[in-house]
Structure formats: C-alpha cells, structure tokens
Amino acid sequence: MEIQFSGKRALVTGAGKGIGRAIAKKLVECGAETIALSRTQADLDSLKAEVPGMITVQCDVVDWKATRKSIEDLGPIHLLVNNAGITRLNSFLEFSMKDFEDVYNVNTKAVFNISQVVAKGMAERGDGGSIVNLSSMASTRALDDHIAYCSSKAAVDSLTKVMALELGKHKIRVNSVNPTVTWTEMAAYAWSDPAKSGPMLAKIPMGKFVEIEDVVNIVLFLLSDKSAMTSGQHIMIDGGMTAC
Numbered sequence: 001m002e003i004q005f006s007g008k009r010a011l012v013t014g015a016g017k018g019i020g021r022a023i024a025k026k027l028v029e030c031g032a033e034t035i036a037l038s039r040t041q042a043d044l045d046s047l048k049a050e051v052p053g054m055i056t057v058q059c060d061v062v063d064w065k066a067t068r069k070s071i072e073d074l075g076p077i078h079l080l081v082n083n084a085g086i087t088r089l090n091s092f093l094e095f096s097m098k099d100f101e102d103v104y105n106v107n108t109k110a111v112f113n114i115s116q117v118v119a120k121g122m123a124e125r126g127d128g129g130s131i132v133n134l135s136s137m138a139s140t141r142a143l144d145d146h147i148a149y150c151s152s153k154a155a156v157d158s159l160t161k162v163m164a165l166e167l168g169k170h171k172i173r174v175n176s177v178n179p180t181v182t183w184t185e186m187a188a189y190a191w192s193d194p195a196k197s198g199p200m201l202a203k204i205p206m207g208k209f210v211e212i213e214d215v216v217n218i219v220l221f222l223l224s225d226k227s228a229m230t231s232g233q234h235i236m237i238d239g240g241m242t243a244c
Contacts, residue, residue, distance in 0.1 A: 001226060003030055003220050003221070003224045003226060004030055004031050005027060005030045005031045005032035005079065005223070005224070006031040006032075007031075008031075008032045008033070008078040008079055009032065009033045009034075009035070009075070009076055009077050009078050009079070010024075010027045010032040010033070010034045010035065010077070010078065010079035010080070010081070010223070011034075011035045011037065011071075011074065011077045011079070011080050011081070011114075011118065012024040012027065012034065012035070012036055012037065012081040012083055013037045013038075013061060013081065013082055013083050013084040013110070013114060014037070014038060014061075014083040014084030014085060014134075015036035015037055015038050015044075015047065015083065016036070016038030016039075016040045016043025016044055016047065017038075017040075017043055017184070017185060018182075018184035018185060018212065019083055019134065019182060019184060019212055019215050019216070020036075020038075020081070020083035020084070020134075021036075021043075021047060022212045022213070022215075022216050023081055023083065023215075023216050023219055023220075024036040024047070024051075024054065025047075025050070025051055025054075026216050026220060027079070027220070027223075028051050028053055028054060030220065032079060033055070034053075034054055034055065035054075035055040035056075035057055035074060035077075036054050036055065036056050036057070037056075037057045037058075037059050037061075037070075037084075038056070038057075038058065038059075039058065039059065039060040039061070040058075041058045044056035044057075044058055057070055057074070061084050061105075061106060061110035061113070061114065062102075062105045062106060062110070064109070064113055067110065067113055067114065068113060068117055071114055071117040071118060072117055076121055076125060077118045077121060077122070077129070078122070078127070078129045078130075079129065079130055079131075079223045080114070080115065080118045080129070080130075080131045080132070081131075081132050081134070081219060081223070082110070082111045082114060082115060082131070082132070082133045082134060082156075083134045084106055084107075084110055085106060085107050085134060086102065086103060086106045086107065087103060087146070087148070087149045088100075088102060088103055088148055088149070089145045089146065090145055090147075091144070091145055092147045095147050095148065099148060100147075100148045102148075103148035103149060103152050104148065104152050104155075107149070107152035107153065107155075107156065108152045108155045108156055108159070111133055111156055111159055112159060115131055115133075115159075115163060115174075118131070119131065119163070119167055119170070119172055122167075122170060122172050123167070123170040123172065126170070126171075127171070128170065128171030128172055128173075129171075129172050129173075130172070130173045130174075130175075130222065130223045130224075130227075131163065131167075131172065131173070131174045131175075132174075132175055132176070132177060132219050132222045132223055133156050133159065133160050133174070133175070133176040133177075134156075134176070134177060134215075134219075135153045135156045135157050135160070135176040135177065135178045135234060136149070136150075136153040136178055136179065136180075137178050137179060137180040137236060137237075137238045137241065137242065138150045138153050139153035139154040139156065139157045139178060139234070140154070140157075140178070140242065141242075153178075156176060157176055157178070157234050160174050160175065160176040160232065160234065161232050164231040164232030165232065168231060168232075173222075173227070173228075173230065173231040174231055174232065175222045175227075175230060175231060175232065175233045175234070175235065176233070176234045176235070177215060177218050177219055177222065177234075177235045177237060178234050178235060178236050178237065178238070179210045179214070179215050179236075179237040179238065180200075180204065180209065180210055180237065180238040180239065180241055181197070181200060181209045181210065182209065182210040182211070182212060182214075182215055182237075183209050183210070183211065183212070184212065197209075203241055203244065204238065204239040204240065204241045205239060205240035205241070205243070205244065206239030206240055207239070208239065210237050210238070210239070214237055215237060218235055218237060222235070
C-alpha cells in the first residue's frame with residue numbers, strides 16, 4: 001500500500017530523536033513538506049544534515065506562550081504528530097511534584113496546546129486534517145514507578161476522544177497510537193534492567209518489544225486518506241499483550 005502526502009505540510013514534535021525523528025524522515029520520503037520540532041538544536045542540526053529538505057524549529061514545548069507563537073508562525077499544517085514525551089521514574093510514595101508536573105507539561109499539556117493552535121487553522125481553512133497523538137499501552141496498564149507517565153498517557157487518550165468528537169465536523173480526524181515498550185533511548189532508561197524487562201516480555205505473546213518502524217507505519221496510515229473513516233481510536237501496538 002503506497003502512501004503519498006504530496007501537497008501536504010506536516011509537523012512532528014519531539015522530532016530530534018527516536019520515534020519522532022523516524023516519523024519526520026518518513027514523511028519527507030512520502031512527499032510531505034515536513035517540519036521537525038525539538039528542544040535540542042544539535043539534534044535538529046544532525047537531522048537537517050541527513051535530510052536537507054527538512055524544516056527544523058527549535059522550541060521547548062513546556063513554554064506555553066513561546067510554543068503557541070512558534071506554531072502560529074509556521075503557516076498551514078495539514079498533518080500533526082504529537083510525539084514529544086518524557087518520563088520520570090519513582091515509586092508513588094516518593095514521587096515529587098516537580099517530576100509529576102514535568103511529565104504532564106510535555107506529555108499532556110503540550111498535546112492540548114499545540115493541537116489547539118493547529119486544529120484552529122485546519123478548521124478555518126475548511127480542508128480538514130489528521131492529528132496523531134503518541135500515547136502508550138501504559139495508558140491502560142499500571143506499571144511500577146510510572147505514576148506520572150501512565151496517568152499522563154491516559155489523559156492523552158481522553159484528549160484524543162474529545163478532540164475527535166468535537167473536530168469531526170471540521171473534517172479533522174484524531175487518533176492515538178499506543179505502543180508497548182519501543183526500543184528508544186527513553187525505553188532503555190526505563191527497561192534496560194532484565195529484572196524489569198523480562199517479566200514485561202513474558203506478557204507479550206509475540207515475545208518481543210516494538211521496533212520504531214512498527215510505530216512509524218501505523219502513524220503514516222492514520223495520517224493518510226487510507227484511514228479516512230478512522231477517528232477517536234487508540235491503536236494498540238503491543239504484540240497481543242492487551243488481548244491477554
């Protein structure tokens with residue numbers, strides 16, 4: 001199945017590393033004029049060197065006002081991938097308010113902030129659009145030491161459904177993708193200890209963690225017209241884990 005985005009402009013947040021970087025590169029391959037947003041200029045510089053046609057924007061999505069201004073200055077966006085995300089690990093009883101706020105500021109509040117600006121532009125133009133939010137299997141499962149991450153991703157799922165409900169009349173589709181552990185730098189931070197990763201792997205019928213390409217392929221499908229009647233859905237990428 002060939003997917004093409006010729007004539008479309010796409011924005012990917014958290015595009016400096018991992019899943020976001022791979023999505024941004026694939027969007028360029030599929031013909032979209034692609035804007036990669038990251039807080040780390042060095043990551044954007046290396047991405048630009050790899051893909052000269054990529055448009056790069058340095059922005060910390062935690063800064064509410066600066067982020068809105070940056071997004072407003074980008075012009076029309078037809079495809080949005082809210083990928084930026086972080087985690088902090090600690091037990092519930094020891095978790096700090098600062099760490100809790102840090103996770104929510106990136107994982108949840110930035111999704112609302114950026115989507116609101118982009119969706120207003122989509123609605124005003126009247127030509128619709130597609131928004132994909134990077135959530136997680138953790139939105140539906142309790143994980144030790146992940147109180148902020150799990151709950152922030154559950155909030156993303158709820159945002160996705162309400163956005164799909166309210167924006168459908170503007171021909172804007174909104175979906176989330178919810179992978180289990182995807183082997184990125186952030187995943188290695190949380191799951192490199194075999195004592196933790198072993199029991200998690202044992203719960204996945206296919207016996208392996210998710211590859212970045214698995215997520216990229218689903219995101220592109222949801223952005224494309226191939227999924228024209230798919231909205232308000234949470235697409236689990238978990239090797240059958242949630243079927244158990």
